[in-house]
Amino acid sequence: MRALAERSAPPDAFGNAAREYELGRPRWPHELIDLVVRELELTVDATVLDLGAGTGKLTRDLVPRFAQVIAVEPDDVMREVLEEVVPEAEALAGSAEAIPLDADSVDAVFSAEAFHWFASDETVAEIARVLRPGGGFAIFWNIEFGEPEPPMGEAVESLLDEAFARGGSPGLPRVLSGAWREPLERSSFGLLHEATSEREVVRDRERWLATMLSVSSIASQSDEERLALATRLRELVPDVEYRWRIRTIAYWTRLDA
Numbered sequence: 001m002r003a004l005a006e007r008s009a010p011p012d013a014f015g016n017a018a019r020e021y022e023l024g025r026p027r028w029p030h031e032l033i034d035l036v037v038r039e040l041e042l043t044v045d046a047t048v049l050d051l052g053a054g055t056g057k058l059t060r061d062l063v064p065r066f067a068q069v070i071a072v073e074p075d076d077v078m079r080e081v082l083e084e085v086v087p088e089a090e091a092l093a094g095s096a097e098a099i100p101l102d103a104d105s106v107d108a109v110f111s112a113e114a115f116h117w118f119a120s121d122e123t124v125a126e127i128a129r130v131l132r133p134g135g136g137f138a139i140f141w142n143i144e145f146g147e148p149e150p151p152m153g154e155a156v157e158s159l160l161d162e163a164f165a166r167g168g169s170p171g172l173p174r175v176l177s178g179a180w181r182e183p184l185e186r187s188s189f190g191l192l193h194e195a196t197s198e199r200e201v202v203r204d205r206e207r208w209l210a211t212m213l214s215v216s217s218i219a220s221q222s223d224e225e226r227l228a229l230a231t232r233l234r235e236l237v238p239d240v241e242y243r244w245r246i247r248t249i250a251y252w253t254r255l256d257a
């Protein structure tokens with residue numbers, strides 16, 4: 001398994017590639033969402049927050065499960081896409097450092113592919129502030145991407161490696177380092193539980209390319225660099241369907257009641 005998200009960069013890069021992000025990135029596995037919902041004893045009348053919601057990849061699967069879904073996202077372009085794709089959610093500008101909600105106002109906070117960018121004592125206290133006593137916090141990450149089938153070849157691999165290396169500080173090592181656990185351990189949240197799931201993702205060349213361009217270390221590069229990369233990849237990669245296995249991990253914990 002190859003760690004794709006290993007090569008990602010500062011979170012403010014995502015807005016540059018919001019459309020690619022929406023086109024290329026996979027949704028979150030239903031069975032893992034359902035498991036977390038059960039474990040956190042969340043019911044359909046719950047109010048939940050998707051924090052760092054991006055284009056709403058998780059938000060769209062919270063909407064059918066809960067009475068009220070709020071999505072907080074700092075990037076205007078990502079949030080614009082979310083408003084278009086998931087109009088049923090209440091999209092708010094804001095950040096984990098300053099969540100634009102009242103104290104004790106939500107039953108659970110979800111954060112998908114985002115918490116590693118902002119995990120701190122400050123943001124964990126802010127998450128605890130908006131949660132009702134006993135409320136849940138759920139975190140999702142895609143942690144492993146298998147090799148594509150059919151393989152794309154060495155030239156594509158090394159072109160991508162070079163492009164990723166030009167980008168900013170990496171994302172997945174932050175996830176795997178477990179450093180994000182520390183502010184949770186110092187907080188009034190309880191034990192952290194975890195579960196993983198694996199699934200296959202199928203992409204044609206354009207959606208695969210969109211995924212690559214949405215990786216933040218590429219999204220943060222200039223339009224010229226991104227266009228040159230896309231052109232070269234279209235030359236190298238045959239336009240057929242590709243399959244990967246992706247491993248996703250979910251963590252969940254509850255605030256002391």
Ligand SMILES: C[S@@+](CC[C@H](N)C(=O)[O-])C[C@H]1O[C@@H](n2cnc3c(N)ncnc32)[C@H](O)[C@@H]1O
Pocket residue numbers: 011012014025051052053054055056057058072073074075078094095096097111112113114117118
């Ligand atoms: C990789 S995207 C994940 C988007 C979405 N949750 C998903 O499931 O695909 C990371 C998101 O975190 C947001 N983000 C970065 N820093 C943040 C902060 N301090 N507070 C809240 N969101 C933040 C970014 O703007 C970006 O939309």
